[in-house]
Amino acid sequence: MTIYILDSNSELCAKYLDDNSLDSMICDMAQVLCNAHFHNPIKSGFVSCSWIPLSQKKECKWTRWIRECKANYLWLVDLLYECLMEYRYRLSGHKMYKVLCWARDNVPDLPNIVKNNTHSTISIGIKDCSNPIHHTTLPLVMPEKYLKIYPFRMINVIESYQAYYLAMLNKKIHKIDDMDVCKCSICDKAFKSKKFKWTNREIPQWLQL
Numbered sequence: 001m002t003i004y005i006l007d008s009n010s011e012l013c014a015k016y017l018d019d020n021s022l023d024s025m026i027c028d029m030a031q032v033l034c035n036a037h038f039h040n041p042i043k044s045g046f047v048s049c050s051w052i053p054l055s056q057k058k059e060c061k062w063t064r065w066i067r068e069c070k071a072n073y074l075w076l077v078d079l080l081y082e083c084l085m086e087y088r089y090r091l092s093g094h095k096m097y098k099v100l101c102w103a104r105d106n107v108p109d110l111p112n113i114v115k116n117n118t119h120s121t122i123s124i125g126i127k128d129c130s131n132p133i134h135h136t137t138l139p140l141v142m143p144e145k146y147l148k149i150y151p152f153r154m155i156n157v158i159e160s161y162q163a164y165y166l167a168m169l170n171k172k173i174h175k176i177d178d179m180d181v182c183k184c185s186i187c188d189k190a191f192k193s194k195k196f197k198w199t200n201r202e203i204p205q206w207l208q209l
């Protein structure tokens with residue numbers, strides 16, 4: 001499961017993703033939303049609209065994060081919506097649109113408040129989590145080796161995801177797992193030769209050499 005949070009603005013986050021990553025991230029987010037319902041089933045219609053829930057074994061930081069509070073769920077609904085709008089603008093409607101509609105209209109019974117943001121270094125006490133802007137700290141979900149290679153970035157979740165995303169694109173170009181954020185001329189050529197596509201969009205500025 002790979003969810004790249006490339007900007008705190010959901011619209012920009014969607015814009016930055018190449019076509020393939022956008023498609024797979026839409027499916028992964030739909031899966032995480034459906035998983036929140038697996039643990040909090042509320043209404044019929046879930047089975048016909050949802051993905052099969054991940055088993056207990058496949059639970060990840062994202063499936064746990066989404067159940068922390070309602071704000072997290074609503075935040076991911078918003079990001080999925082923006083990604084679907086982006087996909088429609090670039091290519092076509094996406095089959096996950098019906099999952100989004102169902103997830104948006106059937107918010108599960110998750111906590112409205114959380115005591116202290118346990119992920120935050122600043123204690124903020126009890127906070128209202130009914131509003132998506134009050135989501136808890138986003139999890140960093142990437143292989144351990146990437147977390148180790150960019151320790152200086154760990155204070156910034158967005159920068160960490162940007163570095164990881166770039167490393168994943170580089171990896172596809174060089175076919176080796178060198179873990180470096182490469183900006184060589186071969187990478188530059190690959191970005192510009194449509195090996196990666198941002199259909200109807202410019203290549204994000206921060207990816208250009």
Ligand SMILES: [Zn+2]
Nearest residue numbers: 182183184187
């Ligand atoms: Zn390169």
